[in-house]
Amino acid sequence: MVGSVHTIFGKAINILVDNQYYTLLRDENLLSPYSLLVKTLFDSKVDLKNQLVYFQQDKVKIGELVEIELQRETVDMSLRGASETETEFSFDVRKLIEFISVYGKPEGLLGVVDRTVSSVWSDKALRVLGDENLGNCAGLVGLGIGFTPSGDDFVCGVLLGLDALGREDEFEDLVSCLDLQRTSLGGRSLLLGALQKEYPLAFRDFVCGVGKGRLDNKIFNFGSTSGTDFVSGFCWVLKKYNERKRR
């Protein structure tokens, strides 16, 4: 497998192989589908943009000099793979909304669930969501800024919510509406994982924690607004189906 270095972020190197993103990471907490854990990550200040990347047995070779050993253990990134799947989840939406209002970052889609804040993105998102039909949220794909646009994180939250609520049909319906060509390569990798029910570990473990009544605000440090946007999407879908249940 041969690719090239696409972007270098503080804690990750993104590699493009056949128009698909792979991310080299050292921090397991940042692990997402299509990311690869490596044993060491060199000083990413060095500009390696566009350098060739060769994947070999158990190492990645970047250009002429750098060789990085891969960690080969496979990690299950689905809900099932989490340690606490055996018991049932119960979600307290009101508490979650309070929590996100306090800790979330307002620059992305927080305004969708917390109407006291707004941004151009959340205003737009509310217009797109309109009558709050589930399929409408597919229209958020590619909206906003970031390596994964806010809308993609939001949709990932919705998908993970549906998965956690056991709403298989709705999950499939939403998946069929998603157009991954409408987003950045980073967003595509995220959603590609999500529609196979694999999520960034930080997202999955947060949801499992919430299901057990634990609210961990570490999630908001994921990306710049990614964590907040993800939780917003998760809240949005919980609210939708909890309300419907109540009716």
Place this chain on the structure above:
Amino acid sequence: MDVKAINKLFTQDLVAANMGLESFADNLREQDTKAIQIAWKPPAGGDPKLVALLDAIEASSVDVAAANAKAIKNIMESKPVLMDIGVALKDIPGMKEKMFLHSGPPVTWDRMSGPTRGAVIGGIIFEGWASTPEEAEKLAASGAIEFSPCHHHSTVGPMAGIVTPSMPVWIIKNETFGNVAYATLNEGLGKVLRYGAYGEEVNNRLTWMRDVLAPVLKAALKAHGPFDMKNIIAQVLQMGDEAHNRNRAGTSIVIRELASSLVKLEEFSKKDIASVFDFLNENDHFFLNLSMPTAKAIIDSAANIEGSTIVTVMARNGTDFGIRVSGLGDQWFIDQAPIVEGLYLPGYTEDDAARDIGDSTITETAGFGGFAMAAAPAIVKFVGGSPDDALTFTKRMYEITDGENSVFQIPILDFRGTPTGINLIKIIETGILPAINTGIAHKTPGVGMVGAGLVEPPMKCFTDALEAFAKKYSK
């Protein structure tokens, strides 16, 4: 009074070079007159003492230009040929039974850098003079072993550059002038003696190299016949190598050239021959230990020319950086070796780095290596730059060299010859230092390579040399 040149000027279009206030050039351009602004900088940071030295040399009776022209001519006419593989003690001139050669200018055990000490320890164990590192260290400190710079013996060594008496060595002869240069065989990357590593792995490899690799290659070389090294260097520059930090093409050529002779060898087992092939294949840097003595064989032809300011040696030992200048004979000009700026391998930082080390700067001295960086843009990222920087590196070196190589060419510069023959005076005048790209060793003995990068020699080596030159010649 002959003023023909002035009257000739009156008939020409004025074309001005402007040094200083740029508005003077702008004004001329406004009058449709060609004016070239020169980005001149004060020599060596504007030191009036150096300016006085330059003026003294310029005004002296010595014909520096003619002496340098002779040096450049010798370099161009050199014909380095790979002859044979010999043994250090037997073949290297001045080598003694209890002598180790090392890279760079002279250095004593107490001042040796980590990698050099490590390599000395490994070398002692390899020679069987001690069985543990502690014993080896004691022996090294005792004064029982004589340490001598490779350059004092027509030899060059990468990194620590340790050459011990029983090591096999390449023998390269400059057929035009008859001088010979030597270097050991390259061990590969990882835990290797030249980076100061010692221990079982290192010792086993050195032993295998002495007992299997060298005899096999010697026999193959004999069957193949001598290699025209100039020809090979010219080829590798067109294949993306610069023959210092990138040697993939060079190593490949050696394998290709020797393949037939190797497989035909009858006195060695298939297993041994296959192990030689594997070793060459796995070691991208194998060719480095051929490009270095090639450079040495070439540049030695320019040494010791009266009145020449061509730099004939740049070498470091992890403690000091030293240079030699043609017209100043065998005198070293020394300053502390710098820390290399560059890319560190995973897990290492600048804090782990030893000071600049090795004789591999002989490649730049002879007009390739860092000076031919434009030919090897693939490596620039690893020495911290862009392909444009590689071009600029090479172009800038034309400012401090006197010649353009007739054989070593750079395709992307329209096959312009590599900048060849570093002129001390030009370095002082422009303040431009030779560009060297190099590997970085760990400062602790025994660890090995931690990165690669770019380094400039200390200016003081050159200013001291200038002072000595002015003193010697401007009487």
Place this chain on the structure above:
Amino acid sequence: MKEIYVEKDSYFDSVVLMLINREVKKIDGISEAVVAMGTPMNLDLLNDLKMVNDDVKSATPNDLIIAIESDDEAILAEAMEIAKKKLNEKGSAQEGETYKPATLEAAINTYSDINMVVISLPGAFAPSQVRKALNNGRHVMLFSDNIPLEQEISLKKLAKEKGLLMMGPDCGTAIINGKPLCFANVVKKGPIGVVGASGTGLQEITCSIEKFGSGVSQGIGTGGRDLKSEEIGGTMMLMGIEALKNDPETKVITIVSKPPVESVAKKVIDALENSGKPGVVHFIGLDGKDTKNVHFAQNLEEAAKMAVALANNKKFERTLFTIPDSEVDAIVAKETAKIASHQKYLRGLYTGGTLADEAMILLNDSLGGVYSFDHVDKNFILKDPFKSTRHTIVDLGEDVFTNGRPHPMIEPGTRDDRILLEAKDKEIALMLMDVVIGYGSHVDPAGAILDSLKVAKDNAEKNGGYLSIVASITGTEGDYQGFADQKRKLESIGVVVMPSNYQASMLALKIMEKVGK
């Protein structure tokens, strides 16, 4: 108002984008800012906000878009600049360095047709470069000063061996093949060759030649010491004369210098005599005897006038003014009418050294002594160069005034300060000055001192008197500042502009003769 910028194929860490968004929105007067990748949804949003242009329409998810809105154009531009700067701080592709020649050799190797090297480097570094240029067969104009005499001697020796020009050191002016170098004027081509050991002297003569309807073949500078040092012995002057002698376009040779060493003067005059071409000599403040070919001029303007007459085979007539006497009388009457009895003294504030010298020499005896910075008579040397005494003429280009500041020809501020200082002196009756234009000079030397001249005039009036200001402009219509324009500016505030420094000085004398009587 909206400004939109699209950067193709560039990815940025979302932290960076967020920061930029925040920074830009913080700026007062920015109503909206969007920094995002060009996904269809984002384009849709930008469309909602009406922040769209053609670049945005064709953007892809891999392109970065910056869109900013504000009512204020300046704020908008500033915000966009901040945004772009932030982007470049991190992550964007590195631009490699490009190569520029750093040395003379490299320049010569690349541009083999270089035939003149103009050097204005600091004095300590100049000689080695001059030597290099000469050794490479290139002519040199050495603008730099502070070159030791021994260096000049050896450089000129080398230039002589090679038969090359080494104009300088401290050579401010030359006209080669019609092209003005450094501080020089655009003068028409013509039959008169000039070799000058004085920069402003060369400028005044060449400009006057054009004024008298002729032109200049070559204007060669030699540097001020060429004729003043026995060892240099007028080397460059002699080479210049020889070259002009051989030059078919040159019909008359004119030379100018401050008073030379006697032995050198003789050599130079002999060379001129033997050139076979008519020669004009002006040794500022030093007369001489005419010979068959060599004619001595008494001032810079006269040198030009003589040369033009010789070039046209006409007889030279010595005159004081080139304007009718009646007109001169009228000016004098007008200028002296209101001067009060407490106004007694003349002050000359010059930017051109040779012009200041010329005025000094013309006025010194008639006014009973003029104080200056370097008067030959010790009694008339200014104790404090920054304070005028009685009649005073200063060259504000002297090192003592320029210390750490540009020469007043480049930056007239020095003279501005001095004018305002003189304006406070009630006893001042007349201000005499030069205005030098051309390449090298300030873009508007007249305009730059108008305000302070006006203040000086007003002050005199307040004190119940009148300040007469007499000036001349060294320059031609071809100069980029415009001769006529400079003249009009000076005249607009009542400055009398005379055709030359000589005539300005002589008019000043006529006025001063009537002052206090």
